[in-house]
Amino acid sequence: MAVKNISFKVGKGKIIGLLGPNGCGKTTTIGMMLGLIKPSSGSVIISGQNIEYNRTRLLEKMNFISPYVELPKKLTVEENLKVYGRLYGVKNLIDKISYLMEKLNLIDFKSRKTGELSSGQKNRVSLAKALINDPEI
Numbered sequence: 856m857a858v859k860n861i862s863f864k865v866g867k868g869k870i871i872g873l874l875g876p877n878g879c880g881k882t883t884t885i886g887m888m889l890g891l892i893k894p895s896s897g898s899v900i901i902s903g904q905n906i907e908y909n910r911t912r913l914l915e916k917m918n919f920i921s922p923y924v925e926l927p928k929k930l931t932v933e934e935n936l937k938v939y940g941r942l943y944g945v946k947n948l949i950d951k952i953s954y955l956m957e958k959l960n961l962i963d964f965k966s967r968k969t970g971e972l973s974s975g976q977k978n979r980v981s982l983a984k985a986l987i988n989d990p991e992i
Contacts, residue, residue, distance in 0.1 A: 857883040858894075867991075885919065901992060915943070918990040920981045928970030932961055932980050935969055936987060943988035955983040 857880035865871050873881040886892035887899050890910035899906040901913050926935045933952060940948040956962045959979045964972060969980060 858887070865992075882923070885921070889914065889917070889919075913992075915988075916991040918985040918988055918992075920978075920985045926969045926977065926980060926984065929968055931966050931968055932956070932972070932983075933965040935980060936983055939984045940987045945988055951987060952983075955986060959983050 857878065859880075861880070861884060873884060875881055883892060887894050888901065888906065890899070890906040890913070893907065902916070904913060906913055927938070930938065933956075936952045936955065937948065940951060945951055956965055959982060961976075961979055961983060964976055964980075969977060972980065
């Protein structure tokens with residue numbers, strides 16, 4: 856059992872990270888929070904709702920960054936952000952992309968394929984992707 860007796864609350868507007876050694880349950884915890892893994896006991900409550908029964912509604916309000924999820928390498932930075940923005944139904948998508956690229960110093964890379972970027976540049980693109988839908992969680 857990778858996760859046992861875990862409980863935590865995160866205040867509105869707060870950013871958290873899960874840290875710990877290999878095998879301690881970080882990925883399993885995130886999987887449960889995203890509704891990808893069902894807990895063997897207990898439940899996952901996010902914003903007062905059980906993820907098991909309200910997954911789609913809750914996922915619209917969420918986003919995350921993971922070292923295990925890569926952005927499509929053959930798409931440019933701008934194309935990647937357009938794809939994710941459309942998936943989330945972001946209004947004024949072009950303006951949002953321009954804003955994020957400016958804030959994260961990505962303007963010079965907007966036409967470069969993600970696979971050609973350094974790891975630090977990829978991290979900034981992943982952060983832009985995670986912020987594209989103004990997630991509550």
